[in-house]
Amino acid sequence: MKNASFGIIGLGVMGKSIAINALNKNISVAVYNRETTDEVHIAQTFAKVYSDKQVQGFSDIQAFVNALETPRKILLMVNAGKAVDQVIATLLPYLSAGDILLDGGNSHYKDTNKRILDLKKQHIHLLSVGISGGEEGALTGPSLMPGGDKESYLVVKKILEMIAAKDADKKPCCAYIGNDGSGHFVKMVHNGIEYGDMQLLAELYEVLSLTCSYNDIATIFRNWNQTELQSYLLEITADILTTKEGNTYVLDTILDKAGNKGTGSWSSIAAMELGVPTTIKTSAVYARYLSSLKEKRAQLAISKPHHPIEEIAIDVIKRAYKFTRLLNLHQGFELLRAASKTYEWQLQLAEICRIWSNGCIIKSAMLKQCMSILKEKDSLLDDETIIQQLTDLESDVKKGIQYALQYRLNIPCITAAYSYWLMMTTQRTSANMIQAQRDFFGAHTFQRVNDASQKQIHYHWKK
Numbered sequence: 001m002k003n004a005s006f007g008i009i010g011l012g013v014m015g016k017s018i019a020i021n022a023l024n025k026n027i028s029v030a031v032y033n034r035e036t037t038d039e040v041h042i043a044q045t046f047a048k049v050y051s052d053k054q055v056q057g058f059s060d061i062q063a064f065v066n067a068l069e070t071p072r073k074i075l076l077m078v079n080a081g082k083a084v085d086q087v088i089a090t091l092l093p094y095l096s097a098g099d100i101l102l103d104g105g106n107s108h109y110k111d112t113n114k115r116i117l118d119l120k121k122q123h124i125h126l127l128s129v130g131i132s133g134g135e136e137g138a139l140t141g142p143s144l145m146p147g148g149d150k151e152s153y154l155v156v157k158k159i160l161e162m163i164a165a166k167d168a169d170k171k172p173c174c175a176y177i178g179n180d181g182s183g184h185f186v187k188m189v190h191n192g193i194e195y196g197d198m199q200l201l202a203e204l205y206e207v208l209s210l211t212c213s214y215n216d217i218a219t220i221f222r223n224w225n226q227t228e229l230q231s232y233l234l235e236i237t238a239d240i241l242t243t244k245e246g247n248t249y250v251l252d253t254i255l256d257k258a259g260n261k262g263t264g265s266w267s268s269i270a271a272m273e274l275g276v277p278t279t280i281k282t283s284a285v286y287a288r289y290l291s292s293l294k295e296k297r298a299q300l301a302i303s304k305p306h307h308p309i310e311e312i313a314i315d316v317i318k319r320a321y322k323f324t325r326l327l328n329l330h331q332g333f334e335l336l337r338a339a340s341k342t343y344e345w346q347l348q349l350a351e352i353c354r355i356w357s358n359g360c361i362i363k364s365a366m367l368k369q370c371m372s373i374l375k376e377k378d379s380l381l382d383d384e385t386i387i388q389q390l391t392d393l394e395s396d397v398k399k400g401i402q403y404a405l406q407y408r409l410n411i412p413c414i415t416a417a418y419s420y421w422l423m424m425t426t427q428r429t430s431a432n433m434i435q436a437q438r439d440f441f442g443a444h445t446f447q448r449v450n451d452a453s454q455k456q457i458h459y460h461w462k463k
């Protein structure tokens with residue numbers, strides 16, 4: 001068989017699906033998977049199953065590398081962290097100058113930056129390729145966020161574009177992101193937004209469960225999904241709500257401890273480092289951590305008030321949903337904007353909206369709206385129509401929050417969105433008190449109002 005044009009290392013759920021996707025696009029592929037104590041010939045077995053396509057399977061790394069045309073293009077689909085370093089170390093002795101590795105996992109962008117520099121010394125290129133879409137997306141077309149050396153990207157562009165999902169104009173949901181680990185950074189922010197959207201839907205489920213059956217909530221969500229609120233996460237949440245095992249809703253059998261693999265927290269840590277308030281996704285991360293304190297929660301549990309439950313207009317909840325989602329996206333874009341400036345990545349936010357418009361977990365109609373705004377404006381809050389929408393929604397958000405709180409329902413993302421909006425639309429906040437306190441105990445200085453020179457002053461508080 002001719003040398004393969006694309007190599008894939010790691011046949012876990014995502015790696016296997018990408019491999020099948022590539023083979024379905026007539027890309028010749030060599031796959032490698034290490035042997036484990038439980039399983040041998042994983043890659044060879046895969047190649048046998050797809051023997052009608054151009055695929056070769058290896059458990060010998062040297063043979064795998066030799067089966068690839070040069071410059072080699074090798075996608076690493078292994079768990080983020082040590083495994084990436086191990087695979088790179090195993091590969092290195094067999095690679096040649098100019099070969100291109102693509103890290104398709106959820107690696108931390110700072111690890112990727114370091115790996116890029118290390119590999120550069122050996123004339124090997126590493127691209128940071130954010131991949132979103134879960135198993136189904138990987139198989140049928142994921143959203144791809146490739147970053148790193150632009151010339152290397154151009155070498156793999158065609159293959160990535162063939163694999164990627166297509167947007168409404170049939171353009172690939174794949175575009176060059178920027179230098180270094182920017183691809184992984186953008187994917188990390190995608191995941192932060194994903195955490196916010198997921199927690200928000202969980203909050204709506206909790207609020208609506210007061211007065212509605214699961215079937216009713218699913219119907220409400222499906223109706224919303226026909227509107228500007230359409231999103232993949234909304235769609236699957238409706239499906240989850242109606243899934244039964246025998247007579248029992250599967251949802252009711254699931255322990256209320258949310259897991260995480262770290263990308264949501266990394267997104268919040270990056271936001272903290274860059275001084276960007278991404279309060280909604282950070283509240284979602286904390287909600288997962290709090291959920292994990294199950295035993296303590298059980299000890300401290302207070303029963304919900306028994307007073308009669310009032311109905312709330314579904315439209316009020318719908319508007320709180322829209323409000324929070326808009327601000328969740330806005331905060332994500334602000335984080336990207338700050339990172340772009342600090343790391344000089346020249347991120348194209350409208351293009352990122354476009355490649356998130358299909359294939360990925362946060363794909364939604366709202367991203368299309370954001371795309372047209374971010375083509376013209378730097379920020380969603382620079383846009384009059386967005387400001388007007390948020391302003392119009394505010395009173396219902398407040399109503400929704402008041403309603404939920406009277407029944408002791410947890411709505412951290414909705415309240416975070418509302419607080420953010422309150423702060424952002426308040427000319428004079430209470431931060432003067434913080435400055436006074438800082439100056440009082442630590443002589444940290446402050447600026448006076450209406451002082452054009454913006455001089456930092458220390459006041460002698462204790463006379």
Ligand code: 6PG
Binds near residue numbers: 131194263361
């Ligand atoms: C995707 C997903 C995927 C996964 C994350 C988050 O875009 O396909 O974001 O990457 O969902 O790993 O997982 P956790 O919820 O476990 O942190």
